[in-house]
Amino acid sequence: MRRLLVASVLAPGLLAGLTTAALAGETLDRVMKNKLLVEVTDQAYPPFSYIDEAGEVVGFDVDISKEIAKRLGVEYKVETPSWEIIVAGNWNGRWDICVCSMTPTKERAEVLDFVNEYYSAPANVVVNVDNNDIKSAADLNGKKVGAQAGTTYEKYVQKQLVIEVPGGTAKIDYPFAEATVVPYDSEDTAFQDLALGTGKRLDAIVSGYLTAKERVDNAPDKFKIVGDPLYGEPIWVAVDKGDPEWEAKIKEIFKAMSDDGTLKAISEKWLDTDISTKQ
Amino acid sequence: MSDTSKYETTGVRVAPTPVFPRGASKAFELRVVAVWVTLFALFVLFFMSFGLKFSFIAERFPALAGLRLTKDGFIQGAALTLFVCFFSIIASSALGLISALGRLSSSAICYGISTFYTSFFRGTPLLVQIFLIYLGLPQLGPVPDAIPAGIIALSLNYGAYLSEIFRSGIMSVPLGQREAGMSLGLPRWVVFWTITLPQATRIVIPPTGSQFIAMLKDSSLISVMGVWEIMFLAQSFGRSSYRYIEMLTTAATIYWILSICFEIIQSRLELKFGKGYSKAR
Numbered sequence: 403m404r405r406l407l408v409a410s411v412l413a414p415g416l417l418a419g420l421t422t423a424a425l426a427g428e429t430l431d432r433v434m435k436n437k438l439l440v441e442v443t444d445q446a447y448p449p450f451s452y453i454d455e456a457g458e459v460v461g462f463d464v465d466i467s468k469e470i471a472k473r474l475g476v477e478y479k480v481e482t483p484s485w486e487i488i489v490a491g492n493w494n495g496r497w498d499i500c501v502c503s504m505t506p507t508k509e510r511a512e513v514l515d516f517v518n519e520y521y522s523a524p525a526n527v528v529v530n531v532d533n534n535d536i537k538s539a540a541d542l543n544g545k546k547v548g549a550q551a552g553t554t555y556e557k558y559v560q561k562q563l564v565i566e567v568p569g570g571t572a573k574i575d576y577p578f579a580e581a582t583v584v585p586y587d588s589e590d591t592a593f594q595d596l597a598l599g600t601g602k603r604l605d606a607i608v609s610g611y612l613t614a615k616e617r618v619d620n621a622p623d624k625f626k627i628v629g630d631p632l633y634g635e636p637i638w639v640a641v642d643k644g645d646p647e648w649e650a651k652i653k654e655i656f657k658a659m660s661d662d663g664t665l666k667a668i669s670e671k672w673l674d675t676d677i678s679t680k681q
Numbered sequence: 682m683s684d685t686s687k688y689e690t691t692g693v694r695v696a697p698t699p700v701f702p703r704g705a706s707k708a709f710e711l712r713v714v715a716v717w718v719t720l721f722a723l724f725v726l727f728f729m730s731f732g733l734k735f736s737f738i739a740e741r742f743p744a745l746a747g748l749r750l751t752k753d754g755f756i757q758g759a760a761l762t763l764f765v766c767f768f769s770i771i772a773s774s775a776l777g778l779i780s781a782l783g784r785l786s787s788s789a790i791c792y793g794i795s796t797f798y799t800s801f802f803r804g805t806p807l808l809v810q811i812f813l814i815y816l817g818l819p820q821l822g823p824v825p826d827a828i829p830a831g832i833i834a835l836s837l838n839y840g841a842y843l844s845e846i847f848r849s850g851i852m853s854v855p856l857g858q859r860e861a862g863m864s865l866g867l868p869r870w871v872v873f874w875t876i877t878l879p880q881a882t883r884i885v886i887p888p889t890g891s892q893f894i895a896m897l898k899d900s901s902l903i904s905v906m907g908v909w910e911i912m913f914l915a916q917s918f919g920r921s922s923y924r925y926i927e928m929l930t931t932a933a934t935i936y937w938i939l940s941i942c943f944e945i946i947q948s949r950l951e952l953k954f955g956k957g958y959s960k961a962r
Binding site: 445446448453455456458479481482483484486487490494495496 | 741820914917919
């Protein structure tokens with residue numbers, strides 16, 4: 403029995419030797435003390451964060467968090483656990499900030515704090531290249547519009563889209579009276595149908611700008627993007643709960659990055675367009 | 682024991698390579714090789730039919746195979762997989778042996794701890810254990826880093842399986858062997874260490890080798906914590922470039938080659954511990 407007791411006293415000590423010390427709250431103190439900002443992000447979400455052929459984690463999100471580290475005057479490190487681990491919260495001091503293209507939801511807000519919106523992922527209308535009738539969302543009235551099932555794009559065409567952000571819901575404009583949504587399991591099929599010609603199966607598609615742009619770039623003889631973005635899906639910076647000073651510091655840095663054009667420059671570097679949110 | 686020293690001094694190599702059954706004719710061996718080559722060629726043809734982009738594989742192969750360090754100067758890919766497995770093999774073997782002895786002990790506490798441990802770690806998925814250690818331990822205080830958490834999870838899980846293998850090995854040694862040692866007045870530990878254990882080792886090597894090969898591949902599960910081992914890199918590269926099949930094929934090839942190395946080590950150990958049982962020449 404005594405041997406057992408000794409073992410139970412020793413075991414946690416041995417474990418602690420293998421681990422990094424857990425600090426209570428105060429992320430800002432830790433970052434400044436260790437002179438290190440540890441960013442957590444997704445391993446494969448190009449062009450926001452991904453591992454390039456040289457084996458380095460790069461992208462829009464990575465550049466922003468590197469800039470934050472630079473402005474804090476600390477070193478930068480990025481870690482890439484699975485998405486479930488990131489959104490589970492309770493980081494226990496493992497990571498300091500998540501500039502990781504996260505959309506705020508009620509469930510996530512229970513375990514993480516959302517600090518500020520730093521970009522919005524735009525949705526756009528795509529039409530067949532021969533179509534000259536549809537010039538913007540206002541022309542979608544009475545048309546057959548394809549969208550991937552279960553997405554915000556489908557909800558938008560149905561005029562039922564609700565975007566929850568910390569502190570309320572985002573307002574969304576619908577410049578058309580009524581359109582018929584054609585839901586697809588995969589956007590691939592929707593784009594194949596649109597390529598058949600206007601009105602054959604579809605008149606237009608509502609899709610995310612970034613994925614749509616890639617398709618249009620690959621097939622400029624078939625598709626084109628028309629009009630201004632319809633709405634933006636808000637993307638926020640997330641941190642572990644319980645350090646208001648850290649959140650204030652992050653907001654301050656984002657304000658500065660927005661004012662001096664850094665956010666715009668990073669956005670244009672990775673996406674050829676400015677999707678960053680004015681702070 | 683005297684047999685062993687005799688072979689060593691005369692330099693006789695005992696038994697052929699165990700790829701072929703003992704005493705197989707040259708013709709048999711030749712046909713086996715022919716079958717292997719044919720199957721392998723068919724296999725390669727099957728993969729070629731995918732239309733893989735080899736330049737993409739060539740660019741990323743050094744990272745996957747662990748021939749290149751990460752930007753932070755740490756090992757990655759196959760090197761990291763082997764690093765994790767090396768420590769897990771040592772720790773799980775120790776855990777397995779202790780647990781097997783606990784199960785064979787007459788102490789109710791030791792027996793209870795050992796059976797509880799084996800039951801839990803064999804009875805729950807390794808992935809769940811990884812999450813429990815990585816996300817659950819911090820609730821108690823220590824916050825393990827990803828690599829130590831992975832080694833702890835693999836060691837605990839495989840220790841539980843090895844426990845049963847080691848127990849069967851120890852039990853397979855005839856009781857007379859132990860009694861003979863005791864009658865010479867040797868202490869219990871000496872009897873166990875020099876008489877029971879070496880004979881049990883011969884029995885447990887093949888199933889233990891299989892466990893370590895399984896561990897090599899199960900180590901891919903620790904990629905969920907962002908450990909840059911083979912599977913993590915394959916998925917990261919594959920997902921972000923839509924060249925998934927290229928990366929999966931590369932990862933499969935690397936795992937297979939590593940497994941073959943493990944098989945070779947296993948057969949060498951089998952030869953070493955089976956000396957007393959091989960056909961005397």
